[in-house]
Structure formats: C-alpha cells, structure tokens
Amino acid sequence: MAAPLLTRRQFPLVAAMPVLFGQDAPARKRRSESYFGLHFDLHPSPQDPALGRDVSEEMVERIVSRARPDYIQYDAKGHVGWPGWPSKVSDPAPHIVNDSLAIYRKVTARRGVALYIHFSGVWDTKAITDHPEWARLDAEGEPDGRNTSTFGPYVDLRLLPQLREAATNYDLDGAWVDGECWSVAPDYGDAAAKAFREKTGLPYLPKKPGEPGWDEFLELNREQFRRYVRHYVDEIHGSHPKFQVASNWLYSTLVPEKPELPVDFISGDYLGNAAISTARLESRYMPQTGKPWDLMAWGFQQANSNSVGHIHKPAVQLMQEASVVLAQGGGFQIYYVPSRAGYFEESHIETMGRVAEFCRARQQWSHKSEAVPQIGVVFSKETLYRTANKLFGGWGKNTDPARGWIDALLACQWSVDVLPDWKLSAEWLRQYPMVVLPDWSAIGDEVRRLLHEYARAGGQLVISGAENMALFAGAIGVKLSGEPKEQAAFIGGGEVLANLKSVWQDIDAGPAQVLATRHPDHDTRKDGKAAAVYAAVGKGGITAVPGQFGRVFAATHAAPLRSLVKRLVGPRFQPLVEVEAPPTVEVALRRKEGRLLVHLLNTTAMQVAGDYATTDFVPPVGPIRVRLKAAEVTVEPEGRQLKVQNGQVTLERLEIHSILATSLAASR
Numbered sequence: 001m002a003a004p005l006l007t008r009r010q011f012p013l014v015a016a017m018p019v020l021f022g023q024d025a026p027a028r029k030r031r032s033e034s035y036f037g038l039h040f041d042l043h044p045s046p047q048d049p050a051l052g053r054d055v056s057e058e059m060v061e062r063i064v065s066r067a068r069p070d071y072i073q074y075d076a077k078g079h080v081g082w083p084g085w086p087s088k089v090s091d092p093a094p095h096i097v098n099d100s101l102a103i104y105r106k107v108t109a110r111r112g113v114a115l116y117i118h119f120s121g122v123w124d125t126k127a128i129t130d131h132p133e134w135a136r137l138d139a140e141g142e143p144d145g146r147n148t149s150t151f152g153p154y155v156d157l158r159l160l161p162q163l164r165e166a167a168t169n170y171d172l173d174g175a176w177v178d179g180e181c182w183s184v185a186p187d188y189g190d191a192a193a194k195a196f197r198e199k200t201g202l203p204y205l206p207k208k209p210g211e212p213g214w215d216e217f218l219e220l221n222r223e224q225f226r227r228y229v230r231h232y233v234d235e236i237h238g239s240h241p242k243f244q245v246a247s248n249w250l251y252s253t254l255v256p257e258k259p260e261l262p263v264d265f266i267s268g269d270y271l272g273n274a275a276i277s278t279a280r281l282e283s284r285y286m287p288q289t290g291k292p293w294d295l296m297a298w299g300f301q302q303a304n305s306n307s308v309g310h311i312h313k314p315a316v317q318l319m320q321e322a323s324v325v326l327a328q329g330g331g332f333q334i335y336y337v338p339s340r341a342g343y344f345e346e347s348h349i350e351t352m353g354r355v356a357e358f359c360r361a362r363q364q365w366s367h368k369s370e371a372v373p374q375i376g377v378v379f380s381k382e383t384l385y386r387t388a389n390k391l392f393g394g395w396g397k398n399t400d401p402a403r404g405w406i407d408a409l410l411a412c413q414w415s416v417d418v419l420p421d422w423k424l425s426a427e428w429l430r431q432y433p434m435v436v437l438p439d440w441s442a443i444g445d446e447v448r449r450l451l452h453e454y455a456r457a458g459g460q461l462v463i464s465g466a467e468n469m470a471l472f473a474g475a476i477g478v479k480l481s482g483e484p485k486e487q488a489a490f491i492g493g494g495e496v497l498a499n500l501k502s503v504w505q506d507i508d509a510g511p512a513q514v515l516a517t518r519h520p521d522h523d524t525r526k527d528g529k530a531a532a533v534y535a536a537v538g539k540g541g542i543t544a545v546p547g548q549f550g551r552v553f554a555a556t557h558a559a560p561l562r563s564l565v566k567r568l569v570g571p572r573f574q575p576l577v578e579v580e581a582p583p584t585v586e587v588a589l590r591r592k593e594g595r596l597l598v599h600l601l602n603t604t605a606m607q608v609a610g611d612y613a614t615t616d617f618v619p620p621v622g623p624i625r626v627r628l629k630a631a632e633v634t635v636e637p638e639g640r641q642l643k644v645q646n647g648q649v650t651l652e653r654l655e656i657h658s659i660l661a662t663s664l665a666a667s668r
Helices: 057-067 099-111 125-130 154-170 191-201 215-241 275-289 317-324 345-367 381-386 396-411 445-456 466-476 549-557 558-572
Strands: 036-040 073-076 114-120 135-137 143-148 173-178 244-247 266-270 295-298 333-337 376-378 418-421 434-437 460-464 479-487 500-507 511-518 527-537 538-543 577-579 585-592 595-602 624-628 631-635 641-642 648-651 657-663
Touching: 036 345, 036 445, 057 099, 057 345, 073 154, 099 114, 099 154, 114 154, 114 266, 125 143, 135 376, 154 173, 154 215, 154 345, 154 418, 215 244, 215 381, 266 275, 275 295, 275 396, 275 418, 275 595, 295 317, 317 333, 317 345, 317 595, 317 657, 345 595, 345 631, 345 657, 376 396, 381 396, 396 418, 396 434, 396 549, 396 558, 434 445, 445 460, 445 466, 445 527, 445 538, 460 466, 460 558, 466 479, 466 500, 466 527, 466 538, 500 549, 511 558, 527 558, 538 558, 549 558, 595 624, 641 648
Parallel strands: 036 073, 036 333, 073 114, 114 173, 173 244, 266 295, 295 333, 376 418, 376 434, 434 460, 460 538
Antiparallel strands: 135 143, 479 500, 511 527, 527 538, 577 624, 585 595, 595 657, 624 648, 631 641, 631 657
C-alpha cells in the first residue's frame, strides 16, 4: 500500500540537499545556459526484473567524463506509469535493485551537471488502472487505455505528488514531461460535457467534423490542456522554485501557439526516416518563441519498415543531424536506452563523446546566435487548427507544405527562417527580402492582409496552393477558372520534366507574366496551362503557383522541382551571401557578437529510408565558392583564414559542418 499523498503544504520551499549531495558541489547550469545534453529513458515496468542493478557511480562517471554534458535526463516514470525510484507516494516498479536516480544525482552533483527526469504526464497507464475514473473518455464513452483526463484529479492526486517527491529526494534540476500534447485527445467525460454546454448552449458533444460545435469542442479541450499544464508548472514552481519544466513538444510546430504558459524551456525528440528534414523545420520554428530550446536526436533508428528494433546510429550520422540544430542557435541532446538493468555499452559512451566533441567545437559560433533575415516561410497554425481535426500535432503530412518549401529553398543554398502566423507583423515581415506562403488551405484574413501589404510595401511574396491563389487573385490580376481539382502537371524547362501532380486551380493569367506552364502528359507542345505567374504589386511583387508545390516536394524531393524553384525565386531574390555548391549543401546565415556567420552543412548521404537505416560515411564536398562582402574571412572551428579575392572565398573541402566568420559591419 502506498503512503498517503502529500500536498503542496507538506513540501516547503526546497533548497539544495547538502548532506546527500555535497555542500561544495560546483554550480549547475540552468537550461537557458545549457548546450549539450544526454537523455536516457527506460519506461520502467513490473516486467523489469532488476532495475538499476548495473548502474554504478563508475559507469556514470565514465559517461560524464567522456561526453561532458551540461545535463542528463534520466527516466523516472514512463508511459506505463510505474515510478523507477522507490516512491512512497505511489506504487514504484516492484523490482528496483539500485536507486538509479540517487546514483546519477550523486555523480552529476559533484561534477556540476544538471539532472532532469523523463516523466510521463497525460499518458499514465498505471494511474488509469488504479483509478479508472481518472481516464479520458472517448467519443463512445469508453475509458482511454492510456490518457488521463485533463479535467480530472490525476494532476493533483498523482502527477504533482510524484514530481514533488522526486524533486525533493534527488535535488532535481527539472523535468522533461513526455506523453502530453502529442498524446492528449478530446475528452467526452462529464466534466468536458458540462463545460461545453455552458460555453456553447449545445446539448450534445460533437463526435466528428461537420457536427455542430466541432471546432468549439476541440478548442475547449485545447484550453483545458493549457490549464492543466499551467497548473502543474505553477504548483511545482511554487514548492520548488528552481525546478525547470518542459512539456515535450509544447510550443513547437506541434503546438504552434504564442508561448504564454510558464514552461522554462522548449524541447522535442525528432526521430524516424529523414530526421534531418524534421529537424530543419523544428529548429527554425523554436527560436521564434523567444524561449530557451533544444532538440533531441534519437541515438538509434526504429523504422516502421522493419521489425528489427533498435539500430544504433554511428557518430557521423548524429553529427550530421546535430549540425542542423546547432546552426540555428539551439541546444542539442541525444537519446539512448540503456539495458533494462541500466548498463551502457562502452561503444555507446564513446559515440556520445565523439558527438559531444563535434558540438562543443562549434558552440562558440552557434549557440544563441540570431537569424539574418533572408527568406521567411510562413507556418500556419490557423490552417492546422481549422482543418486537421486534432487537438495538437504530430500533424503528419499536414505540415508538408512548409517542410517541402523549406527543403526546396535550402537545396538552392538560400538561408531560410520559419515565420509563425501568430507572430507576423508588418515590421517583422519588412526585414525579409522574400516571404513564401506555402500551400496552406486556411490562413485567415489577417495573414492575407499582412502579406498583401508586405508585397505592396516592396516585398517579394511567393504563394502556392489553390486556396491561396483564390485569396490573392485580385491582387495579382488573374481570374479563376472552375473549381480546384487534382490534375497531372508536367512542367518543362529543366533537364527533365518536373512532375507536380496535385490539386490545381486553373487560372486566366490576364496581365500577369506566365513563368512556367504545366501539361497533362509528357507532351509539352500542347494543352498548356499556367503553372506559375508573376505580377508587380505596389512596390513589390507576387509569384504564384496555383498548385500544391510544398506537399509534392516533401513527398518526392525531385530534382526538377528544385530547378523550378530556382527559376521562380532566383530572378527576384538577391541573397546577402551567394553560395555555389551541390544541392546537398545547406546554408544558414546567422549573427553573433558582431560577426556574420555563414554555416555550411553537408547533408550528403543523409538517412532517408528504413531500408538504409544508418550512415557512417558522409562524403566531403568541395570546392565551395562563397561570394560576400568581407575583408577577412576565417573558417571555424579551425580558425583558419581564407583568402578573399574579388569578393569571393573558396572552401576547398566541407566535411559535415563548417562556419565562415567575418565582420557583420563589413558584410553590409
């Protein structure tokens, strides 16, 4: 029988625990100052026969000494809901041999390394088993087997007591709360039904899109999730003021909202095939929140296309994935799973260390850098919330409009930022010489107005998608013909035909300039229709593709489509820095401490398919020619000076990630 639950009043403000962990231990970095970390989770369960048996101070010392992390996140409670420490406020996993958290805390404290816990929040299977009344109810009134109700008492009677006990017993620095926004779902319980009736006056809860009150019901559940997070974060901050909290993926593209909840940092774990493509989107979105952020790469591949299980990534693959995150100014961490008894293979520790060395060598030139505005890609929360019929992400292919455009622009060696729709303003947009509106289907009137004014004021706007074509047809001077429909679309002008089959809006271009023509089959001599048009608008202009370019490029990454983007964008965009390199070289322009930083990333041979789960060789590329205004340029982290000749420097060989550094003032 578990001991009685403890309330906030029984947890006075907690200071460090000098008796257990040492009064003279070095200071630990706050998450806002942290750069490189390690994440270990196990999801402890009754099926584990010897939890912590093989965890020792010596092993943890080897990890800390080799990888030198700013923090470690160790599992305390996984989705199955059993605490992996000897809890007295709820039933712990039954076969704990050694207290792993105590060992990790002892070593990390004396080494000045912060310790966070992996802790499952909304998803808690054991809590529902113990208290079926705490479960979320689905649309048929059946208890959810994994998700607790955010309307219910779980947060106060289990989540908070567990967090407070762990925070107190182990002098924790914080928690990475998992199983939250991406797991929570609409609740059909009595509390939700009552709140819905009071808000809308409707007698019945809608069960599917199109039924009365559906959008209002989703938003009611979103707001309840926000209350739930605010409540537990405020409560744990109240009893443990130094305790730092992230709700996994909150304020990423999965919850693309203005950050108003009191979480201390933003984090998410990216995984699966083509992880670099995912990281590109997230690492450009998260900095726009203004909060400390990091991304976590899985140290192994677990592709759905095989049943093998964990396929561990070589160090080179993790370095390549890390470079995408580092180049955007964020922190980076790696996720590993130890043995069920807590043991780490020496080979995995060595890999952690090699990746850590790669990251640390670039810290001075990457961490907390700022964007140099070039091309901004609009991310539409409005579309996702109005059309995806979910509370939050993962959105699956619904974010492909943005992901596809980002990947295509980067393949042309242009620096790209993500512009969340909730943050758009005329002043912010003016900083960008070009803005791309992907093929979102419901951007809303305010975003349309801001982008129209951006073009009229001198900006170059690129739009795609049938819905956006309809919104901007008047400004461009084209006429719509018929209804949007899926059509074959073969576009010439490149080495081979580009295939952009998707939903298209037929148009009469009128006075607009036709930039590309599409055809219904492989014969480009006849039956052509406008595939892209351009029109001057005020002091600027709008380039429009009335088809789903972003979605198709995300699905194919076809070279002819990349060539099409170059033809559409190149004549109307003059980059601050011009880079001549293969399409697998990614460019990110950043600034820090008065320096212009040109990040060059080699994504050649990046992992993209389950049948080829890992890569241990990234072929170097070069020579890469870079044109910029500069008197002196160094290549970092080596500190080697490059010869500037006629406004151009040449990097003979790019391995994975190099940074060209020069004076920001000289580059203007």
